[in-house]
Amino acid sequence: MSDPKIRTPIVCVMGHVDHGKTSLLDRIRGSSVVASEAGAITQHIGATIVPIEAIRKMSGSMEKIPINIPGLLFIDTPGHHAFTTLRARGGALADMAILVVDISQGFQPQTIEALQILRNCKTPFVIAATKVDRIHGWRINKDESFLSSFGKQNERVKTDIETKTYEIVGKLSDLGFSADRYDRVSDFQRNLAIVPVSAHTGEGIADLLMIMIGLAQRYMGEELKLSAEGPGEGTVLEVKEERGLGTTLDVILYNGTLSVGDEIAMASQDDVVTTKVRSLLKPRPMKEILIEDRFERVKSVVAASGIKVSAPGLEKVIAGSPLFVTRGNMDELAARIRKEMQEIHVNLAEEGIVIKADTIGALEALCKELESKEIKVMRAQVGPVSRHDLIDTETIKNPTFRVLLSFNTPILPDAADMIKDPLYTQVKVFSGQVIYQLIDQYVAWRDEQKRIAEKAQFEHVMMPAKIRLLPDCVFRQSNPAVVGVRVLGGKLRADVDLVKTDGKKIGHLKTMQLRQESIKEADAGLEVAISIEGATVGRQLNVGDDLLVDLPERHVKVLEREMLKNLNISTQEVLAEFVAIRRKAEPFWGK
Numbered sequence: 001m002s003d004p005k006i007r008t009p010i011v012c013v014m015g016h017v018d019h020g021k022t023s024l025l026d027r028i029r030g031s032s033v034v035a036s037e038a039g040a041i042t043q044h045i046g047a048t049i050v051p052i053e054a055i056r057k058m059s060g061s062m063e064k065i066p067i068n069i070p071g072l073l074f075i076d077t078p079g080h081h082a083f084t085t086l087r088a089r090g091g092a093l094a095d096m097a098i099l100v101v102d103i104s105q106g107f108q109p110q111t112i113e114a115l116q117i118l119r120n121c122k123t124p125f126v127i128a129a130t131k132v133d134r135i136h137g138w139r140i141n142k143d144e145s146f147l148s149s150f151g152k153q154n155e156r157v158k159t160d161i162e163t164k165t166y167e168i169v170g171k172l173s174d175l176g177f178s179a180d181r182y183d184r185v186s187d188f189q190r191n192l193a194i195v196p197v198s199a200h201t202g203e204g205i206a207d208l209l210m211i212m213i214g215l216a217q218r219y220m221g222e223e224l225k226l227s228a229e230g231p232g233e234g235t236v237l238e239v240k241e242e243r244g245l246g247t248t249l250d251v252i253l254y255n256g257t258l259s260v261g262d263e264i265a266m267a268s269q270d271d272v273v274t275t276k277v278r279s280l281l282k283p284r285p286m287k288e289i290l291i292e293d294r295f296e297r298v299k300s301v302v303a304a305s306g307i308k309v310s311a312p313g314l315e316k317v318i319a320g321s322p323l324f325v326t327r328g329n330m331d332e333l334a335a336r337i338r339k340e341m342q343e344i345h346v347n348l349a350e351e352g353i354v355i356k357a358d359t360i361g362a363l364e365a366l367c368k369e370l371e372s373k374e375i376k377v378m379r380a381q382v383g384p385v386s387r388h389d390l391i392d393t394e395t396i397k398n399p400t401f402r403v404l405l406s407f408n409t410p411i412l413p414d415a416a417d418m419i420k421d422p423l424y425t426q427v428k429v430f431s432g433q434v435i436y437q438l439i440d441q442y443v444a445w446r447d448e449q450k451r452i453a454e455k456a457q458f459e460h461v462m463m464p465a466k467i468r469l470l471p472d473c474v475f476r477q478s479n480p481a482v483v484g485v486r487v488l489g490g491k492l493r494a495d496v497d498l499v500k501t502d503g504k505k506i507g508h509l510k511t512m513q514l515r516q517e518s519i520k521e522a523d524a525g526l527e528v529a530i531s532i533e534g535a536t537v538g539r540q541l542n543v544g545d546d547l548l549v550d551l552p553e554r555h556v557k558v559l560e561r562e563m564l565k566n567l568n569i570s571t572q573e574v575l576a577e578f579v580a581i582r583r584k585a586e587p588f589w590g591k
């Protein structure tokens, strides 16, 4: 029995490029057209309703199960972009999702991204492991349930399917999801169901729809109880120019009723816009395709449905905006619309990077992902990247945060010109259409910057070193003294002052040679010739003496506080020895 209080759940199909989202949607639509009675074709604007009778017919076994959901409304545009763009009541518009995974290719970047979005939105979903007909040796049993077709396959094919399913289960488990093939799942709230299907042969499609209905029925009751009565609430899918109609809106109505003559409010580029519905249009059924007018006019629609709205003054409406039927509560609704368009559910930090995206949903998804990678965001905005954004980002002090991530949003020409010329802006801009790859690009760049900075610091800071004067290696006694030494520890560099182990100043190490060649640096273990200005061998200095590089106090601070973990053990030991000498006289030296 159909319960009129429960509305049709809205479903979005997601998955990696080319894994078969469109084919699966086409098959679901095609099957439902075939399975439903003549006239029951349910093509909507931007969406397709698969009525429950069609699902019942497809899967004979379901006839006994009581179902009170009128059907499933599939959003025609697949992909997680559609999922994040289409919002309702501040959350995702889709109540449920199908995550498509090519059974042979398994998880790919966008599969993981879709999973993260679904997890963040707490959206129930089912995994369609598609293209089973491509498994080598698969025998096609058109439109049969997966289990029935699976039973007719040979052992090798069965093993292959099992192995591939377990690979998906394993990958999901790595990502923190517990999953199994749908027929082995007993608690659908705890475990994700994987349904092997083929969009080409129709195998498993009925099982997939049945699992979706089951999920909706059991776990979404409350959300679906939004009534079909009362003022309509919807989401603008697209703002479209139509021949003879002017600017129209493609709308998914998720709650209540929308009728001709209703006053509606939406977000526009300026603020909130209100207008009166002139006409409501549905696509004509396929069989009437020859009729000149492509649309059928209706007086009224109830949720959930996809409808084209024609009305004056829609030019500046923003796709993704909420749409409300007003009932003398315009102020309250306008406030709600403004809030929904502006409110970004993200945690902003005092210092961090800047992000821009095309929709609030996308911005939130990107933010959540950055948060999970502990990357701080200082500013998050919807819209294209402008010159102004770059100028603002430029003021960020920390160079690894002086970054703008642009997700799915255009870079305006004057901003693009600035980016091309490093003289104009030092802001690093990354842009892309896949959150995951965008973040990876940034992380790779940031880590490289850190390495470069560390290296620069290393070259800048004076290094500790300890040397011993070798016997029989005094080449000149003074002005400057030239002696052979062994580097006992640390890193010896030219142009440093030397002290004795009691802290007494000896002179300035001017140059260094190894086998008559000038060198700049010598590591522990090397024997080199050095020139020392201001010292005379036999007076301040004798063969067998140990000397240390005299490190200025501020260099010691940098070494101890910031670079210690990057120094090798021998360098750390020499540093400790030198610091101990200094602190004997001044306990707080270098602290």
Ligand SMILES: Nc1nc2c(ncn2[C@@H]2O[C@H](COP(=O)(O)OP(=O)(O)OP(=O)(O)O)[C@@H](O)[C@H]2O)c(=O)[nH]1
Pocket: 015, 016, 017, 018, 019, 020, 021, 022, 023, 024, 078, 130, 131, 132, 133, 134, 197, 198, 199, 200, 201
């Ligand atoms: N054999 C077989 N091929 C399939 C199946 N589903 C999809 N394909 C093929 O896989 C390719 C990609 O399918 P699409 O449906 O376009 O994939 P998509 O995920 O919508 O692709 P994008 O929209 O580009 O992201 C096409 O060549 C399809 O014919 C299937 O079940 N079996």
